[in-house]
Amino acid sequence: MNRTSSPKQLSRPPESPLQYVKGIGPKRAAVLPAFGIRTIEDLLTYFPFDYLDRSSILPISGLKKHLNTDKPVTVIGEVFRLEIRRARRTNRLMFFLTIKDRQDYLTCVWFEGVQWFKDAFEVGELLAVSAFPEVDKLGRVQFIHPEFDRLKGAMEEDEPDWGKMFNTGAIIPKYSSTAELTRVGLDSRGFRRIIRNALKTHLPRIGETLSRDILERHGLKGMALAIEQIHFPSDTVNLEAARRRLKFDELFFLQLMLAYRKRSLEGEGNGIAFSSKSVLARQLVESLPFTLTKAQRKVLREIAADMQSAKTMNRLLQGDVGSGKTIVALMAMLVAVESGYQVALMAPTEILAEQHYRTLTAHLKGLPVNVRLLVGGQRKKLREDVLEDIRSGRAHITVGTHAVIEEDVGFARLGLVVIDEQHRFGVMQRATLREKGYRPDVLVMTATPIPRTLALTLYGDLDVSVIDELPANRRPIKTAVRTESQKERVFQFVREEVKRGRQAYVVFPLIEESEKVDLKAATEEFQRLRTEVFPGFKIGLLHGRMKSDEKEAVMLKFQAGEIQILTATTVIEVGIDIPNATVMIIENAERFGLSQLHQLRGRVGRGADQSYCILIADYGWFDAHRKGKEVRELQVERRDAAVRLETMVETTDGFRIAEVDLQLRGPGEFFGTRQSGLPQFKIASLVTDRDLLALARTEAFTLVGNDPQLRDPAHVPIRRHFEEKYRGALGLGDVG
Ligand code: ADP
Numbered sequence: 213m214n215r216t217s218s219p220k221q222l223s224r225p226p227e228s229p230l231q232y233v234k235g236i237g238p239k240r241a242a243v244l245p246a247f248g249i250r251t252i253e254d255l256l257t258y259f260p261f262d263y264l265d266r267s268s269i270l271p272i273s274g275l276k277k278h279l280n281t282d283k284p285v286t287v288i289g290e291v292f293r294l295e296i297r298r299a300r301r302t303n304r305l306m307f308f309l310t311i312k313d314r315q316d317y318l319t320c321v322w323f324e325g326v327q328w329f330k331d332a333f334e335v336g337e338l339l340a341v342s343a344f345p346e347v348d349k350l351g352r353v354q355f356i357h358p359e360f361d362r363l364k365g366a367m368e369e370d371e372p373d374w375g376k377m378f379n380t381g382a383i384i385p386k387y388s389s390t391a392e393l394t395r396v397g398l399d400s401r402g403f404r405r406i407i408r409n410a411l412k413t414h415l416p417r418i419g420e421t422l423s424r425d426i427l428e429r430h431g432l433k434g435m436a437l438a439i440e441q442i443h444f445p446s447d448t449v450n451l452e453a454a455r456r457r458l459k460f461d462e463l464f465f466l467q468l469m470l471a472y473r474k475r476s477l478e479g480e481g482n483g484i485a486f487s488s489k490s491v492l493a494r495q496l497v498e499s500l501p502f503t504l505t506k507a508q509r510k511v512l513r514e515i516a517a518d519m520q521s522a523k524t525m526n527r528l529l530q531g532d533v534g535s536g537k538t539i540v541a542l543m544a545m546l547v548a549v550e551s552g553y554q555v556a557l558m559a560p561t562e563i564l565a566e567q568h569y570r571t572l573t574a575h576l577k578g579l580p581v582n583v584r585l586l587v588g589g590q591r592k593k594l595r596e597d598v599l600e601d602i603r604s605g606r607a608h609i610t611v612g613t614h615a616v617i618e619e620d621v622g623f624a625r626l627g628l629v630v631i632d633e634q635h636r637f638g639v640m641q642r643a644t645l646r647e648k649g650y651r652p653d654v655l656v657m658t659a660t661p662i663p664r665t666l667a668l669t670l671y672g673d674l675d676v677s678v679i680d681e682l683p684a685n686r687r688p689i690k691t692a693v694r695t696e697s698q699k700e701r702v703f704q705f706v707r708e709e710v711k712r713g714r715q716a717y718v719v720f721p722l723i724e725e726s727e728k729v730d731l732k733a734a735t736e737e738f739q740r741l742r743t744e745v746f747p748g749f750k751i752g753l754l755h756g757r758m759k760s761d762e763k764e765a766v767m768l769k770f771q772a773g774e775i776q777i778l779t780a781t782t783v784i785e786v787g788i789d790i791p792n793a794t795v796m797i798i799e800n801a802e803r804f805g806l807s808q809l810h811q812l813r814g815r816v817g818r819g820a821d822q823s824y825c826i827l828i829a830d831y832g833w834f835d836a837h838r839k840g841k842e843v844r845e846l847q848v849e850r851r852d853a854a855v856r857l858e859t860m861v862e863t864t865d866g867f868r869i870a871e872v873d874l875q876l877r878g879p880g881e882f883f884g885t886r887q888s889g890l891p892q893f894k895i896a897s898l899v900t901d902r903d904l905l906a907l908a909r910t911e912a913f914t915l916v917g918n919d920p921q922l923r924d925p926a927h928v929p930i931r932r933h934f935e936e937k938y939r940g941a942l943g944l945g946d947v948g
């Protein structure tokens with residue numbers, strides 16, 4: 213999906229059109245492409261990251277009142293004095309810059325890059341400087357390594373006087389820059405200049421990208437006006453309107469692409485129409501020791517309707533941990549099997565694939581359904597046998613990891629693919645299926661709830677079913693936070709529960725960057741727990757570096773009760789289902805993301821007994837990691853960690869937890885991996901632009917429904933922009 217956000221690649225002409233913009237020239241034009249600016253359009257959509265306006269500026273004398281802000285503050289003043297001094301104790305050079313506003317003086321200090329900074333300023337030039345204010349030994353406020361923005365200096369010809377403009381109330385854009393850009397004069401001020409020049413000549417040529425009726429329906433400004441105002445707003449109202457328009461644009465065109473992809477996934481009604489008989493599914497329901505919840509029945513109806521129609525199903529099944537997605541998926545599988553088709557069930561890890569295999573086999577005992585497991589590490593003969601069953605169609609259901617579709621496995625009649633994923637199985641893999649010539653119905657199950665804005669973006673080409681209810685026999689898990697010093701009491705509690713016949717998990721964090729170190733720590737801690745804390749108990753260890761048959765053996769023992777206390781890294785995170793396990797201890801809980809904590813907690817509370825989740829958190833961890841980090845960064849981390857732990861104690865609602873997690877981490881980090889497949893927006897935000905996203909989606913899907921070829925003359929601007937920007941994007945063969 214990343215492809216959508218970058219304009220199509222043209223073979224670049226020998227000369228960049230940028231160099232003819234006043235103030236750029238060949239030298240700067242040569243540097244800009246490395247920063248994604250190749251065309252005039254790129255330049256005009258290089259949006260400010262912030263603005264200076266008078267309401268955001270403090271007088272220097274007012275800084276003392278803002279020593280504890282969590283945002284940098286800005287002051288404006290003239291350069292008064294420049295000075296290099298040597299620190300007495302460390303003998304290092306330091307650069308001091310004093311600026312002066314109407315009443316007061318402020319000193320800014322640099323420890324790094326002294327040689328460069330000493331020549332960077334001139335006495336008398338006007339600067340905006342931003343930093344977290346700090347206090348020196350004498351109690352004076354100072355800025356350390358501030359960001360700065362030149363408002364006036366040795367002015368280049370015909371450059372507006374930003375300082376004067378500022379004083380008359382203008383809002384001045386701030387552009388992000390880098391050392392390399394600054395070297396060629398493209399600091400924030402340099403960008404202001406070239407963008408202003410580019411606007412002068414190119415503004416009249418900026419075309420509209422939306423239809424008039426969409427603009428009018430949502431009170432959106434025209435494109436050219438929005439571009440002008442985002443850079444040089446005449447006031448805050450116009451700035452806000454410009455931002456809204458440009459955000460809408462980004463969200464709309466992404467949703468338009470998803471609408472087309474959905475259309476093409478659905479096919480022209482030449483998908484499989486499964487029979488509506490469901491004898492097997494009914495037999496399964498009768499054999500269950502429980503009745504399905506209302507929510508499970510509702511989503512089953514949605515899935516069945518999709519499967520019976522000739523449209524290809526592409527459905528996302530969302531539900532909180534323990535809401536009973538597996539049984540729902542199994543019933544869908546039986547519908548496919550009964551219609552004479554094969555099913556592939558794919559899990560993100562081998563452990564999970566093996567567990568699904570066991571669960572399915574247990575549920576299907578007595579039914580004429582052949583389930584096979586395909587994972588790495590199987591003996592060759594067994595593997596050949598499984599592959600042969602798949603090829604011949606004898607394997608009704610094949611359970612495995614993604615390798616099932618990625619390798620050369622040939623299905624005789626693949627009709628349904630169920631993907632149990634932890635946000636790992638993205639759009640590309642779904643496309644792989646099609647490439648291999650299969651057109652099965654697809655059901656994607658998420659392991660944990662996803663905030664709505666992310667779901668509509670990442671899975672926006674799917675229909676969504678939500679199981680919004682837990683089985684009635686569940687008792688809410690009791691969650692508490694304890695410190696390191698209270699650990700002995702926590703362990704005592706574990707001993708008591710285990711003596712009563714329950715089982716427990718003790719989870720250690722394993723963070724990728726230091727996997728080896730953490731693994732060593734986890735192994736040592738395991739030895740300590742085994743010999744010192746829980747002597748006489750049966751205790752096991754599970755971690756990601758173990759071979760798959762070792763892992764499997766451990767899981768089987770835990771399931772059989774031969775292990776009472778399972779110490780593990782986060783490999784137990786996804787999907788493991790052992791109802792007798794009722795205690796979850798999470799060590800260093802402050803190191804886990806919120807959704808991950810929720811997912812881990814979901815490993816208990818799966819049976820009828822009261823379950824407990826105890827989060828051990830110790831802020832000592834921050835001291836260990838203090839080195840190299842700003843105090844303020846640590847404070848933010850610490851505050852976020854506290855919010856995470858509090859949220860865990862407060863609620864068990866996975867959808868609410870997911871929203872808080874998104875607020876804290878932002879969309880890129882939400883999934884715990886950068887390759888989440890989320891598009892890079894220039895201005896829209898999946899955290900804050902929820903309502904706008906909903907509007908944009910409705911408009912885009914309505915448009916594709918009413919005028920799929922975009923033939924209506926009123927839709928020409930949309931069509932032109934879409935073709936230009938998104939041509940070549942996945943699955944758009946049928947546009948235009
Ligand atoms: P998840 O949605 O996390 O995948 P599972 O499908 O693994 O949840 O179900 C969790 C547990 O709840 C399983 O042991 C399953 O058999 C059981 N379960 C599923 N549906 C119900 C129900 N309607 N009533 C009671 N228990 C159920």
Ligand code: MG
Pocket residue numbers: 537538787
């Ligand atoms: Mg599951």
